[in-house]
Amino acid sequence: MAALVLAEHDGRHLKAATRSAVAAALRLGGEAHLLVAGQDVRGVAEDAAAVAGVTKVLLADDPLYAHPLAETLAPLVIGLSADYAAIVAAATTFGKNVLPRVAAKCDVQQISEIVAVVSPDTFVRPIYAGNALATVQSKDALKVITVRATAFEPAASAGGAAPIVTTPAMPAAADASFLRDELTKSERPELTSARVVISGGRGMQNGDNFKLIEPIAQSLGAAIGASRAAVDAGFVSNDLQVGQTGKIVAPDLYIAVGISGAIQHLAGMGESKVIVAINKDESAPIFDVADYGLVADLFQALPELAAALKSG
Amino acid sequence: MKALVAVKRVIDYNVKIRVKADNSGVETANVKFSANPFDEIAVEEAVRLKESGSVSEIIVVTIGPAAAQDVLRSALAIGADRAILIETGEEIQPLAVAKILKALCEREAPQIAILGKQAIDDDSNQTGQALAALLGWPQGTFASKLVIANGRAEVTREIDGGLETLSLTLPAVVTTDLRLNEPRYASLPNIMKAKKKPLDIIPAATLGLDLAPRLATLRVEAPPKRSAGIRVKTVAELVDKLKTEAKVI
Ligand SMILES: Cc1cc2nc3c(=O)[nH]c(=O)nc-3n(C[C@H](O)[C@H](O)[C@H](O)COP(=O)(O)OP(=O)(O)OC[C@H]3O[C@@H](n4cnc5c(N)ncnc54)[C@H](O)[C@@H]3O)c2cc1C
Ligand SMILES: Nc1ncnc2c1ncn2[C@@H]1O[C@H](COP(=O)(O)O)[C@@H](O)[C@H]1O
Numbered sequence: 001m002a003a004l005v006l007a008e009h010d011g012r013h014l015k016a017a018t019r020s021a022v023a024a025a026l027r028l029g030g031e032a033h034l035l036v037a038g039q040d041v042r043g044v045a046e047d048a049a050a051v052a053g054v055t056k057v058l059l060a061d062d063p064l065y066a067h068p069l070a071e072t073l074a075p076l077v078i079g080l081s082a083d084y085a086a087i088v089a090a091a092t093t094f095g096k097n098v099l100p101r102v103a104a105k106c107d108v109q110q111i112s113e114i115v116a117v118v119s120p121d122t123f124v125r126p127i128y129a130g131n132a133l134a135t136v137q138s139k140d141a142l143k144v145i146t147v148r149a150t151a152f153e154p155a156a157s158a159g160g161a162a163p164i165v166t167t168p169a170m171p172a173a174a175d176a177s178f179l180r181d182e183l184t185k186s187e188r189p190e191l192t193s194a195r196v197v198i199s200g201g202r203g204m205q206n207g208d209n210f211k212l213i214e215p216i217a218q219s220l221g222a223a224i225g226a227s228r229a230a231v232d233a234g235f236v237s238n239d240l241q242v243g244q245t246g247k248i249v250a251p252d253l254y255i256a257v258g259i260s261g262a263i264q265h266l267a268g269m270g271e272s273k274v275i276v277a278i279n280k281d282e283s284a285p286i287f288d289v290a291d292y293g294l295v296a297d298l299f300q301a302l303p304e305l306a307a308a309l310k311s312g
Numbered sequence: 313m314k315a316l317v318a319v320k321r322v323i324d325y326n327v328k329i330r331v332k333a334d335n336s337g338v339e340t341a342n343v344k345f346s347a348n349p350f351d352e353i354a355v356e357e358a359v360r361l362k363e364s365g366s367v368s369e370i371i372v373v374t375i376g377p378a379a380a381q382d383v384l385r386s387a388l389a390i391g392a393d394r395a396i397l398i399e400t401g402e403e404i405q406p407l408a409v410a411k412i413l414k415a416l417c418e419r420e421a422p423q424i425a426i427l428g429k430q431a432i433d434d435d436s437n438q439t440g441q442a443l444a445a446l447l448g449w450p451q452g453t454f455a456s457k458l459v460i461a462n463g464r465a466e467v468t469r470e471i472d473g474g475l476e477t478l479s480l481t482l483p484a485v486v487t488t489d490l491r492l493n494e495p496r497y498a499s500l501p502n503i504m505k506a507k508k509k510p511l512d513i514i515p516a517a518t519l520g521l522d523l524a525p526r527l528a529t530l531r532v533e534a535p536p537k538r539s540a541g542i543r544v545k546t547v548a549e550l551v552d553k554l555k556t557e558a559k560v561i
Contacts, residue, residue, distance in 0.1 A: 069478070094472070100439075101445040127434055131338075132329065132534060136529050173445070176479070180477050181474065182475045183473040196561070245432075289538045304548075
């Protein structure tokens with residue numbers, strides 16, 4: 001039997017994390033189908049149909065799905081679940097919001113944020129902020145799984161030619177309505193899929209000083225991230241938080257500036273290929289995981305770095 | 313209206329956990345336990361709703377061993393009115409926790425159930441959503457702001473792209489994110505008073521629910537350890553290493 005992957009999109013394009021979920025779903029041994037729910041999202045369904053390995057796209061195009069609410073999406077997925085061996089989504093705030101609602105209604109214990117598929121019923125998932133890796137075997141007939149996107153190379157965005165079939169909307173499970181959103185607009189690449197990430201911590205002292213990071217991010221084509229302390233203090237917006245309870249990133253290069261390296265932060269960036277730390281405290285724990293450590297005052301180091309990258 | 317708040321007792325977030333030598337789990341002997349930080353935020357939010365007049369009674373619930381009474385007492389000291397321990401020595405996974413909380417919600421009829429978004433031990437991030445599903449209630453997960461007015465909850469949620477605000481009919485489930493509030497410390501007189509507040513103990517087995525784990529943990533391992541690399545002395549040296557050695561820029 002196939003796996004049904006719940007697609008995440010912004011109304012126009014499929015999110016890259018969904019292609020990682022497809023990659024994980026394909027490891028379950030069956031086909032992977034993608035469910036696209038939204039309003040006027042034919043374009044997203046076409047994106048979905050092109051994803052390598054996807055053999056069918058289900059399209060629920062209805063005003064009910066104008067905003068991605070768990071109360072409307074869960075009944076839609078549940079209605080389709082009888083035909084599937086597994087329901088899969090990326091462990092983004094979208095997937096984390098919707099899938100447990102599906103699992104509970106199907107009397108299934110969800111397997112959260114897997115990083116490996118051992119067999120169709122056995123998975124590896126981090127626990128304790130990634131300080132331990134648990135191998136768990138599910139006894140439920142239906143598997144409901146969220147996937148850590150950084151652990152699975154995304155399925156290619158082209159190469160597939162899946163048929164698109166429409167599927168009807170289902171009544172909402174409860175009364176929730178969308179009021180408004182405040183989405184962060186940024187010219188920078190998306191944090192979770194960027195090749196380079198540069199993050200600032202409490203050491204940055206205020207939001208204004210994040211301007212010191214911008215030219216470096218510009219030169220490197222990097223996304224900007226932050227520690228919890230920097231977000232809590234209001235230096236930058238919440239969606240930049242990297243860590244156990246924020247976003248998980250695994251770029252080729254991660255530069256931590258004025259970040260001490262608490263385990264909760266390391267949980268979000270410890271899988272980065274190369275880690276650079278800039279910190280004035282030579283005993284900061286971030287240096288224990290950094291490939292290149294620079295003990296320096298960031299207010300001196302950042303302008304120097306910006307200049308060095310600009311000139312060459 | 314009543315509020316029901318779920319608090320899990322977990323290994324304290326400051327403890328550096330160790331995997332057991334036989335790979336059966338993590339070492340829990342002689343380590344400090346405390347309330348899951350997100351649940352402290354949940355208790356604080358309920359207390360603020362009571363202070364502002366939206367909530368009349370706060371019931372805190374934990375599911376775990378007898379020792380878990382300590383997290384209930386802490387919640388009572390901060391302002392919860394009464395506490396329930398669903399006592400068990402067995403592993404209770406999130407779906408089963410949600411089933412227990414559903415049974416308690418049916419018994420107590422709260423208008424709002426507040427949970428943490430995530431327990432920092434299992435990092436599951438699913439119990440609140442599961443509870444909402446089982447009750448057929450709407451959910452406001454990862455909340456950074458909560459306003460109760462006109463029989464509805466207005467919840468601002470921290471999502472990957474920024475913030476989103478929903479309006480939910482009550483009763484509803486809300487799960488807390490870090491920015492919802494900053495929990496207060498209990499004062500000594502309130503800690504003393506908390507000792508006299510009611511705390512019911514109900515054996516989990518008497519609830520007549522299917523609580524058996526659905527996930528068997530086959531193995532728990534320590535992740536591959538990253539080791540410290542080198543120290544560079546100057547920005548120029550750093551840039552050179554990144555270009556010629558690491559080849560990432
Ligand atoms: C439940 C829970 C969940 C959490 N989740 C997360 C999470 O997802 N992500 C996260 O990041 N944290 C998380 N935390 C918080 C975490 O424990 C730390 O408190 C946080 O990561 C610290 O942020 P920081 O390193 O920026 O600040 P600090 O620990 O205060 O470190 C600041 C660093 O800046 C350096 N510095 C200061 N001035 C300068 C200067 N001029 N030049 C160079 N260096 C300088 C200092 O030497 C210091 O090392 C969580 C905590 C809890 C309890
Ligand atoms: N054993 C438990 N007792 C009380 N509350 C719990 C328990 N397990 C989970 N919860 C609640 O569910 C939230 C999310 O947990 P989880 O889904 O396991 O990450 C926690 O923050 C608690 O509010």
